[in-house]
Amino acid sequence: MQPPYVVAHDLTKAFDSKSVLSGVSFEVRPGDVIGVLGKNGAGKTTLLELVLGFTPPSSGRVEILGHESYRLPGAVKTRVGFVPQQDELVNQLTAGDQLKLIRSFYRTWDDALVARLVATWDIDLRQRVKNMSVGQRQKLSIVIALGHRPDLLILDEPVASLDPLARRHFLEQIVEIAADGNRSVVLSSHIVSDIERLANKIWILKDGRLHWAGDVDDLKDSVVRVHLHGARLPLRDVRIPNALSVDYGDTYATAIVHDWSAALEAEIAGLTGAQLEVEGLTLEDIFLAMHR
Amino acid sequence: MRAVLRLIWTYFTATPLMRGLVVLGLVCAGIGMVGYLYYPPWTLGTGMRGTALWLQALILWAPWLGLILLFFATSLLPVIVERLALGRSILVLPGARIALLVSAVATAGLIALLTAFTGVLAFFYYPNEIKPEHVFSRILFVVFGDVSIMYVALWIVAKTRGIWLLIGSLLIAFGIVAPLGLIGRPEGVPAMAWVGIGGWLAFATLLLFGGRLKQKLARSLGTAARLARRKLPDTAYTSGAELDLLLSTSRPWVVALGQAVPIVVTAWLFRQAVNHVVWLFFLTLFTAISGAITSTAAARARVLWLHNAWTRAELFHRVEIAFLRYNAYPLGVLLLLYVGIGSYLELPTPRLAFGVPLLALGGVASLYLGLMMTRGLGWFEATLGVVTMGLLMTTAVTIGGVGGLEPLDLDPITAIELEVALAALALIYRAIASTRWNALDWMVCRNGPAARLAD
Numbered sequence: 001m002q003p004p005y006v007v008a009h010d011l012t013k014a015f016d017s018k019s020v021l022s023g024v025s026f027e028v029r030p031g032d033v034i035g036v037l038g039k040n041g042a043g044k045t046t047l048l049e050l051v052l053g054f055t056p057p058s059s060g061r062v063e064i065l066g067h068e069s070y071r072l073p074g075a076v077k078t079r080v081g082f083v084p085q086q087d088e089l090v091n092q093l094t095a096g097d098q099l100k101l102i103r104s105f106y107r108t109w110d111d112a113l114v115a116r117l118v119a120t121w122d123i124d125l126r127q128r129v130k131n132m133s134v135g136q137r138q139k140l141s142i143v144i145a146l147g148h149r150p151d152l153l154i155l156d157e158p159v160a161s162l163d164p165l166a167r168r169h170f171l172e173q174i175v176e177i178a179a180d181g182n183r184s185v186v187l188s189s190h191i192v193s194d195i196e197r198l199a200n201k202i203w204i205l206k207d208g209r210l211h212w213a214g215d216v217d218d219l220k221d222s223v224v225r226v227h228l229h230g231a232r233l234p235l236r237d238v239r240i241p242n243a244l245s246v247d248y249g250d251t252y253a254t255a256i257v258h259d260w261s262a263a264l265e266a267e268i269a270g271l272t273g274a275q276l277e278v279e280g281l282t283l284e285d286i287f288l289a290m291h292r
Numbered sequence: 293m294r295a296v297l298r299l300i301w302t303y304f305t306a307t308p309l310m311r312g313l314v315v316l317g318l319v320c321a322g323i324g325m326v327g328y329l330y331y332p333p334w335t336l337g338t339g340m341r342g343t344a345l346w347l348q349a350l351i352l353w354a355p356w357l358g359l360i361l362l363f364f365a366t367s368l369l370p371v372i373v374e375r376l377a378l379g380r381s382i383l384v385l386p387g388a389r390i391a392l393l394v395s396a397v398a399t400a401g402l403i404a405l406l407t408a409f410t411g412v413l414a415f416f417y418y419p420n421e422i423k424p425e426h427v428f429s430r431i432l433f434v435v436f437g438d439v440s441i442m443y444v445a446l447w448i449v450a451k452t453r454g455i456w457l458l459i460g461s462l463l464i465a466f467g468i469v470a471p472l473g474l475i476g477r478p479e480g481v482p483a484m485a486w487v488g489i490g491g492w493l494a495f496a497t498l499l500l501f502g503g504r505l506k507q508k509l510a511r512s513l514g515t516a517a518r519l520a521r522r523k524l525p526d527t528a529y530t531s532g533a534e535l536d537l538l539l540s541t542s543r544p545w546v547v548a549l550g551q552a553v554p555i556v557v558t559a560w561l562f563r564q565a566v567n568h569v570v571w572l573f574f575l576t577l578f579t580a581i582s583g584a585i586t587s588t589a590a591a592r593a594r595v596l597w598l599h600n601a602w603t604r605a606e607l608f609h610r611v612e613i614a615f616l617r618y619n620a621y622p623l624g625v626l627l628l629l630y631v632g633i634g635s636y637l638e639l640p641t642p643r644l645a646f647g648v649p650l651l652a653l654g655g656v657a658s659l660y661l662g663l664m665m666t667r668g669l670g671w672f673e674a675t676l677g678v679v680t681m682g683l684l685m686t687t688a689v690t691i692g693g694v695g696g697l698e699p700l701d702l703d704p705i706t707a708i709e710l711e712v713a714l715a716a717l718a719l720i721y722r723a724i725a726s727t728r729w730n731a732l733d734w735m736v737c738r739n740g741p742a743a744r745l746a747d
Contacts, residue, residue, distance in 0.1 A: 054380050055503075074386035081384070088379030092306045092368050104298035105385045128307075 035195030324355025437488030579654030586662030
């Protein structure tokens with residue numbers, strides 16, 4: 001088994017006295033495609049910036065490929081790609097010159113991949129960056145981040161400005177990158193459906209803590225909607241265990257519960273005397289339930 | 293190395309205009325250098341006896357023009373370097389900060405080297421005893437410092453608006469002319485070179501260690517900052533002062549004290565050396581700050597217009613009052629400093645008296661010049677800016693007196709005429725500003741020319 005690309009232990013970040021992240025630990029292993037979800041201000045960008053070593057943690061430690069992220073050597077940087085939330089392209093240059101400029105920093109640059117992406121995304125290399133639309137600029141930023149075929153790709157809300165077609169192409173590209181099992185992708189996004197489609201692992205940040213970190217399928221198996229009907233008791237009088245939220249009707253209730261298992265099902269059935277119908281949830285439903 | 297070369301190439305060829313300047317600059321420099329070797333103009337004829345004067349002049353100036361063009365071909369360097377240096381992506385680009393620093397210094401060095409080489413050729417047949425190696429090192433140092441300062445000036449031009457654009461342009465003009473006076477003195481390393489080297493060292497420190505310095509500074513100042521926050525109000529906003537908050541006119545003391553510090557420091561450093569006319573000149577320059585501040589008023593006022601039921605005319609009236617009140621603070625401090633420094637330097641009372649309305653009128657004219665910039669800084673506004681500065685400087689010199697302290701030197705009629713002209717200018721600017729605000733188009737005023745230049 002290959003060692004993890006990123007290891008974070010008990011990370012805390014505070015600005016002045018305001019805590020943004022506390023006690024966050026995780027690993028990113030080769031082949032992981034991790035979606036980072038959280039409300040605005042949950043600390044997604046801070047988390048990604050800590051991973052990349054843009055800012056030192058207030059306490060704790062992050063390592064990328066065995067090196068402390070805040071002091072990354074050049075050799076490790078060649079294995080990392082990054083797409084910032086807002087592009088950092090040089091307005092005065094053409095898209096082609098911008099690519100040539102970034103290419104000069106890397107020994108391993110995949111011209112064929114870049115050419116293919118440029119063609120697929122219809123990027124005009126002769127156009128000056130300042131004349132490009134926000135979406136075009138974002139596409140160029142992504143091409144730049146992918147050009148040297150990084151082992152670890154970190155993307156901070158990369159698809160926010162892309163049209164649906166470009167988003168689809170982008171997602172296909174990410175899947176292709178992760179397909180060989182040796183590369184990892186960490187991306188934050190508010191488009192939960194994209195994360196659901198793409199990621200095999202999920203981090204959900206809430207109140208500065210890693211509320212959930214694990215496989216998408218595990219999460220979807222763990223959090224379910226339960227319809228209760230035909231109960232012996234008034235359902236309002238019963239506290240349903242592990243409930244994230246409960247909606248009550250006259251003779252029924254619908255609850256979203258976490259850590260779903262056969263034992264929990266038996267416990268709820270025993271408490272309420274109701275018949276239970278279990279329904280799977282989308283990632284978006286789970287995310288919303290966690291933030292109610 | 294590849295990245296350094298690519299960056300240098302990018303600085304010289306970022307846009308088609310820059311590429312054109314490079315080609316033209318190289319052609320001019322090449323022709324001139326060949327001319328220096330085979331038709332040395334200093335000897336005025338040993339190689340070109342009977343040649344037309346215009347041709348000699350062309351050979352004399354062509355390489356220098358070429359070098360200036362080459363420098364201006366790299367005029368996007370400060371903006372490109374800033375964009376890359378401040379981005380976060382640079383932190384994951386391997387060796388990027390070193391490459392950025394080396395490429396920028398190397399570009400300045402390359403221009404200095406070419407200029408020094410040209411200088412040796414130019415002085416090769418010069419009829420005096422200056423050794424070529426002295427010429428070379430002298431020009432190399434002076435031009436390296438000068439080019440470094442000019443990059444800062446170009447950055448000011450690209451990133452600032454209003455009057456600062458003009459000040460940056462004047463600094464560039466100074467940078468083109470200044471070396472001529474310095475190169476002629478062959479002893480030692482000139483101060484300009486040290487300024488340039490110091491500037492690059494400061495830039496290198498910020499670029500390479502800025503993040504860590506910031507962290508350490510934040511830690512050491514953290515306690516003091518927290519204490520200050522507890523003691524001082526956390527926001528500039530107080531209920532009822534929404535207009536000032538949105539126009540950024542809520543803290544007039546910041547500008548007032550901000551301008552007082554350099555003036556007081558300069559007054560202390562040059563208490564023996566500087567003539568009072570220089571002081572009036574210097575303080576008059578500070579009145580232009582009003583223009584720089586108010587030039588952003590139109591863009592800022594959009595949110596006021598959206599949230600209030602004011603017409604554009606009412607909006608102008610309220611903005612005008614807000615900025616008059618705001619600028620009264622720095623102007624008041626400026627006048628106090630002027631009277632204080634003038635008294636200390638024993639400036640004759642008539643000159644002192646005429647200086648007070650000059651500063652006040654300078655402030656008001658600049659304020660309205662800024663307010664009329666509702667469409668950014670076009671040729672019209674730039675021309676008016678130059679006219680205003682010219683009139684201010686002329687009046688300052690007239691009132692201050694070029695050479696002496698005698699009160700009799702002052703021609704009061706001329707001084708009054710000039711000040712009346714300034715007042716008239718202020719009224720004209722106000723009328724233009726009022727008219728423009730009545731038809732204010734926020735699509736046009738949002739992006740000034742500096743922003744366009746930066747793009």
